[in-house]
Amino acid sequence: MTTKSDTAAANASVTEALINVQAHLDPLRANATSHHGKFANLQGVMELLKPHLERNHLAIIQRPVASASGSCTLETILRHAQTGEEITSTITIPTQRQNDPQAYGAAMTYGRRYSLLCLFGMVTEDDNGDSSSYTLEKLLRELSAATSLDELQAIKNRHFDNNLLADRFWNGVYKILHDKKYATLSAISQVSE
Structure with a gap:
């Protein structure tokens, strides 16, 4: 049986690297617009994260996993390159239309973006006050x-x-x-x- 303290000790390097990334992240600027307003797209999220990941020897792996029809389940793994330690999270996003590859792809992109925002505790900052809201x-x-x-x-x-x-x-x-x-x-x- 693995206790919570054993898990924390086993993931000390990846946790320390994650804390370092979070301490140095700037707010994420909105770089795309939808009918809901401005937002930071997946490319913007990755561009902000990339230098921090490299500096802290972290890799992100995002992959689809089996899920119920009409939804997209995504696993996100944050792995420390030197120790192999990892933090894993899973998110399930309903698709707009069942059996539609484009709807599945859209849900996957949405899930990838939000998984990264949550994992790294990222906040967004828009260009002109609260217009993104x-x-x-x-x-x-x-x-x-x-x-x-x-x-x-x-x-x-x-x-x-x-x-x-x-x-x-x-x-x-x-x-x-x-x-x-x-x-x-x-x-x-x-x-x-």
Whole structure:
């Protein structure tokens, strides 16, 4: 039987290397955009980690493992090159469409990215304040809260200037709500005059 203290002692080198990586990691900058906002993609995660992994003699192994149909299970192994010690984690991501290789690949990429973020305790920093935390719902709430045509235009300009609506579908949803809000505020403006 292996006790928790035996496991900790057996993985002392890989744990020490992981602590060293975490102590020297800079915040991860968002480098990609989706309809959910800005995020750091897998390439960005790996580019930030690579020099730290090399300096601390660490290797990352990520591989799919057997899982139930309609999901993707990924095993991530952090191995110390000099001692062979390792830390392992597993994550299961549901796929959007069953029996679809592209959906499986997307779930695998998503799982790889989040496994690394969690394993290394990485945090992301976006380019302009909290724009990466913007969801379509938050954008629509801001739009709905406008009380004048000038305010409505300023909100719309800020959303588009910060490239928060790059997805064509969400852009269409946004436009419908904007046009309705514009018509409402125009009608109120005309009554006030």
